[in-house]
Amino acid sequence: MSDQCVFCEIVHGTAPASWVYQDDTVVAFMxxxxxxxxxxLVLPREHAVLMKDINETAAMRTFRVxxxxxxxxxxxxxxxxxxxxxxxxxxxxxDVPHFHVHVIPRYANDGFGLTFPxxxxxxxARAQLDAIAAALHAxxxxxxx
Numbered sequence: 001m002s003d004q005c006v007f008c009e010i011v012h013g014t015a016p017a018s019w020v021y022q023d024d025t026v027v028a029f030m031x032x033x034x035x036x037x038x039x040x041l042v043l044p045r046e047h048a049v050l051m052k053d054i055n056e057t058a059a060m061r062t063f064r065v066x067x068x069x070x071x072x073x074x075x076x077x078x079x080x081x082x083x084x085x086x087x088x089x090x091x092x093x094x095d096v097p098h099f100h101v102h103v104i105p106r107y108a109n110d111g112f113g114l115t116f117p118x119x120x121x122x123x124x125a126r127a128q129l130d131a132i133a134a135a136l137h138a139x140x141x142x143x144x145x
Contacts, residue, residue, distance in 0.1 A: 007098035043100035066101040079105030
């Protein structure tokens with residue numbers, strides 16, 4: 001448990017939450033500042049700041065629960081889509097230092113959107129994409145993993 005982590009306080013019962021799901025590894029509760037109706041947060045009980053810090057089993061269980069709750073939001077709340085979003089690190093707008101997955105039900109004209117940089121209109125050349133892919137492939141191959 002982190003001394004300054006509101007999610008750890010919720011997990012340990014010292015801060016309130018509107019619970020959606022709990023098991024021995026993963027919990028889910030309503031976001032107190034929802035983007036849309038039904039916005040949930042799914043996280044491992046174990047404290048880990050970034051996705052790379054959580055063990056693979058807990059990470060996969062977290063995503064499995066997020067996937068299940070996305071389907072439940074569609075069925076129960078009438079959402080016509082769902083965003084499953086991880087903000088991993090400060091540059092990615094992570095504001096609570098405990099790995100978590102947002103499950104954001106989507107509705108027609110709900111006001112939530114994504115803004116793309118101007119560079120999005122000018123895709124990189126294939127050679128640049130190939131060079132980046134080669135570097136990532138080399139770093140992720142079984143011999144280096």
